[in-house]
Amino acid sequence: xxxxxxxxxxxxxxxxxxxxxxxxxxxxxxxxxxxxxxxxxxxxxxxxxxxxxxxxxxxxxxxxxxxxxxxxxxxxxxxxxxxxxxxxxxxxxxxxxxxxxxxxxxxxxxxxxxxxxxxxxxxxxxxxxxxxxxxxxxxxxxxxxxxxxxxxxxxxxxxxxxxxxxxxxxxxxxxxxxxxxxxxxxxxxxxxxxxxxxxxxxxxxxxxxxxxxxxxxxxxxxxxxxxxxxxxxxxxxxxxxxxxxxxxxxxxxxxxxxxxxxxxxxxxxxxxxxxxxxxxxxxxxxxxxxxxxxxxxxxxxxxxxxxxxxxxxxxxxxxxxxxxxxxxxxxxxxxxxxxxxxxxxxxxxxxxxxxxxxxxxxxxxxxxxxxxxxxxxxxxxxxxxxxxxxxxxxxxxxxxxxxxxxxxxxxxxxxxxxxxxxxxxxxxxxxxxxxxxxxxxxxxxxxxxxxxxxxxxxxxxxxxxxxxxxxxxxxxxxxxxxxxxxxxxxxxxxxxxxxxxxxxxxxxxxxxxxxxxxxxxxx
Amino acid sequence: xxxxxxxxxxxxxxxxxxxxxxxxxxxxxxxxxxxxxxxxxxxxxxxxxxxxxxxxxxxxxxxxxxxxxxxxxxxxxxxxxxxxxxxxxxxxxxxxxxxxxxxxxxxxxxxxxxxxxxxxxxxxxxxxxxxxxxxxxxxxxxxxxxxxxxxxxxxxxxxxxxxxxxxxxxxxxxxxxxxxxxxxxx
Numbered sequence: 209x210x211x212x213x214x215x216x217x218x219x220x221x222x223x224x225x226x227x228x229x230x231x232x233x234x235x236x237x238x239x240x241x242x243x244x245x246x247x248x249x250x251x252x253x254x255x256x257x258x259x260x261x262x263x264x265x266x267x268x269x270x271x272x273x274x275x276x277x278x279x280x281x282x283x284x285x286x287x288x289x290x291x292x293x294x295x296x297x298x299x300x301x302x303x304x305x306x307x308x309x310x311x312x313x314x315x316x317x318x319x320x321x322x323x324x325x326x327x328x329x330x331x332x333x334x335x336x337x338x339x340x341x342x343x344x345x346x347x348x349x350x351x352x353x354x355x356x357x358x359x360x361x362x363x364x365x366x367x368x369x370x371x372x373x374x375x376x377x378x379x380x381x382x383x384x385x386x387x388x389x390x391x392x393x394x395x396x397x398x399x400x401x402x403x404x405x406x407x408x409x410x411x412x413x414x415x416x417x418x419x420x421x422x423x424x425x426x427x428x429x430x431x432x433x434x435x436x437x438x439x440x441x442x443x444x445x446x447x448x449x450x451x452x453x454x455x456x457x458x459x460x461x462x463x464x465x466x467x468x469x470x471x472x473x474x475x476x477x478x479x480x481x482x483x484x485x486x487x488x489x490x491x492x493x494x495x496x497x498x499x500x501x502x503x504x505x506x507x508x509x510x511x512x513x514x515x516x517x518x519x520x521x522x523x524x525x526x527x528x529x530x531x532x533x534x535x536x537x538x539x540x541x542x543x544x545x546x547x548x549x550x551x552x553x554x555x556x557x558x559x560x561x562x563x564x565x566x567x568x569x570x571x572x573x574x575x576x577x578x579x580x581x582x583x584x585x586x587x588x589x590x591x592x593x594x595x596x597x598x599x600x601x602x603x604x605x606x607x608x609x610x611x612x613x614x615x616x617x618x619x620x621x622x623x624x625x626x627x628x629x630x631x632x633x634x635x636x637x638x639x640x641x642x643x644x645x646x647x648x649x650x651x652x653x654x655x656x657x658x659x660x661x662x663x664x665x666x667x668x669x670x671x672x673x674x675x676x677x678x679x680x681x682x683x684x685x686x687x688x689x690x691x692x693x694x695x696x697x698x699x700x701x702x703x704x705x706x707x708x709x710x711x712x713x714x715x716x717x718x719x720x721x722x723x724x725x726x727x728x729x730x731x
Numbered sequence: 732x733x734x735x736x737x738x739x740x741x742x743x744x745x746x747x748x749x750x751x752x753x754x755x756x757x758x759x760x761x762x763x764x765x766x767x768x769x770x771x772x773x774x775x776x777x778x779x780x781x782x783x784x785x786x787x788x789x790x791x792x793x794x795x796x797x798x799x800x801x802x803x804x805x806x807x808x809x810x811x812x813x814x815x816x817x818x819x820x821x822x823x824x825x826x827x828x829x830x831x832x833x834x835x836x837x838x839x840x841x842x843x844x845x846x847x848x849x850x851x852x853x854x855x856x857x858x859x860x861x862x863x864x865x866x867x868x869x870x871x872x873x874x875x876x877x878x879x880x881x882x883x884x885x886x887x888x889x890x891x892x893x894x895x896x897x898x899x900x901x902x903x904x905x906x907x908x909x910x911x912x913x914x915x916x917x
Contacts, residue, residue, distance in 0.1 A: 220910070233867065236894040251892035277741050297894070 235298035239263075240278060242290045245450050246495045249279045249296050258340060260304070262297040265289045268319070269296070270303050270452065273496050280496045282452035284319060302338040305460045306331035307467035312404050312411070315428055315442040318457035320464075323444060324428075339459040341466060343518035348531060350524040355598045356410070356476060356542050359395025359655020360388065362585040362648040365607035365665055366614075367570055370598030371474050371540040372522025376562055378547045378554060379572030383584050385546050387652050388572070389414065389478045390427060392544065393436050395655035396476065404439045411468045412440040413477040415461035418454050418484030421446045434653070454488035455512075462519050465541050469523065472536030477520070481546035482513055486558050503557050513558075514565045517543055568592035582649060587614050600658060602703050602710040606666050610644060613669070617641020636674070643673040646681035659700035660689050663718055666710060672722035680729060688725045692718070740830075746823045747830035750811055751838070757807050764835055766808040771828030773800065783821055790816060839871075844890030846874040847898070849882050864888050864895060 237251030261269040273280030305320035315324035352370035369375045393412045400409025431437040445457035465475040493506040501507045520543035527534040568591045577584035647668045699714045754763040865872040883899035
């Protein structure tokens with residue numbers, strides 16, 4: 209950064225002129241004990257729950273336990289800088305983070321401090337918002353009815369997600385959970401051309417909890433390369449950060465998203481992952497000597513996740529009239545939390561908690577992943593409880609039978625392994641199923657636009673693919689989409705705006721296109 | 732590191748509260764306050780502490796050594812100390828002076844505080860400061876002085892869990908924070 213001395217002087221002048229002479233009253237306390245990232249403080253008489261405390265030397269803390277003669281707090285920063293007997297100042301404000309459009313394109317920590325080396329955020333005092341906010345009430349919401357396109361065929365067709373929904377992504381390590389999130393972020397470029405100023409652009413917030421710093425860097429680099437960082441915020445509380453920062457980061461990210469939601473924008477937030485957040489919370493609570501419950505998690509670990517996920521909502525258009533907190537109605541905050549399971553055990557404590565909170569879950573399975581079915585979505589046990597209302601009508605119509613066909617295929621597949629004598633109907637179902645599985649496969653970082661998805665799935669469910677080899681399906685898909693774009697550029701728009709099914713003339717075009725491509729491929 | 736605020740143990744505080752009630756009924760708050768302060772200062776010497784809190788001497792011997800001192804005290808204080816012996820709560824003696832004083836102050840609307848300065852203030856200035864701080868807190872403030880050269884100039888007053896920072900150091904700190912967080916012109 210290049211600075212001229214004259215500029216520095218002018219800033220100094222401005223600051224000194226505006227400097228108040230007031231020697232305000234501050235609340236202070238003394239550190240009694242410190243260790244393992246928690247401190248006990250004597251004094252701080254009028255300290256409130258979740259108040260931000262200053263320990264000096266840039267170390268801050270949050271008051272979490274208000275007891276008779278001391279305050280238990282977690283340190284947000286290096287505990288080695290805090291000494292016994294040191295003075296602690298109360299800031300008089302609940303822990304808050306900066307919010308607003310200045311954060312777009314930035315990487316910040318759980319306190320909203322930039323960590324990407326691009327200088328201060330440039331937000332003002334008014335942009336600060338407490339990280340714990342009440343969720344919108346019943347009257348301030350409206351049902352989920354707008355699709356949140358992930359760009360992933362298997363999800364948009366069978367497990368559709370609506371704006372304002374909470375959909376859990378669950379699976380073992382190395383099953384493509386984070387890849388799925390990144391694809392979803394990339395796919396949001398189609399909503400507003402990647403321009404954050406465009407009101408229809410969906411804002412993405414990625415909260416990395418307890419991840420490797422190298423992973424966070426990879427994600428940021430990838431988003432930057434694809435031009436997706438412009439409409440995204442990355443909140444990073446990586447494995448090196450204090451447990452307190454890791455558990456607070458989700459709330460911080462949510463608060464940043466809410467600012468956009470309350471201004472009428474659509475936001476999607478990814479918590480990657482909530483299992484690590486629960487572990488961090490457990491650590492902090494045990495150190496604060498709160499009683500442990502099942503698996504040593506504190507008693508309020510369910511509330512930890514439910515109050516976070518409740519903040520995802522689709523706001524009613526009337527919301528600003530009910531509560532002045534909302535600047536505009538109709539905004540939404542979609543939450544896509546991730547939970548990592550151990551050895552596929554979805555009945556463990558945290559996974560069952562989060563499954564019961566969310567409006568559905570997407571199961572990613574290691575065995576599918578290893579069999580080359582990527583994204584490794586297990587369509588049989590994945591559900592979306594509210595997203596059905598949020599699919600575009602042609603997709604709903606076209607993909608309606610997809611789930612059933614796949615289920616039948618999986619059942620027959622098990623049978624087919626035993627004998628070779630199969631009747632024609634069974635053979636047909638097997639052939640169809642094999643091709644459907646093929647069309648749902650997708651490369652990483654290549655989200656598919658919804659109209660293209662409808663075209664491909666139409667080809668699969670209408671039986672156009674039955675006559676080509678399963679191994680040729682992906683090649684067919686590529687050429688077929690390219691052909692449709694070239695010869696019928698208006699078809700995509702017709703699909704997107706269709707009120708019921710795919711218009712008949714588009715159906716005819718799709719059938720013709722499939723025949724042309726099949727001929728070209730020599731089938 | 733010496734702490735700017737005196738920390739009294741909750742147990743000691745409860746004993747002090749009970750003793751205060753008794754003292755008030757006997758109309759001897761001042762006498763007993765003097766007694767408790769004397770007791771605490773007697774106990775604070777290492778030799779006495781080792782004798783009293785060590786386990787090498789029996790309870791009776793310890794009490795007997797204490798008798799001459801006890802005879803000079805108010806009868807209620809005497810019963811207080813005997814009760815402490817019986818309940819094996821002798822450690823309360825160390826902090827009782829401070830705790831009792833705090834209780835008396837709290838009851839009479841007075842608070843103790845520390846005034847940190849670079850150069851000692853004149854009595855006149857100090858009482859002026861006591862009055863102005865007292866007005867903001869709605870209490871009578873009793874300040875003691877302490878020299879802290881790091882302040883550079885001005886004063887810093889700590890009363891209980893409140894801090895009034897009018898020192899040059901505090902202002903520079905605040906200015907630094909503001910400068911660090913103000914955006915740079917691009």
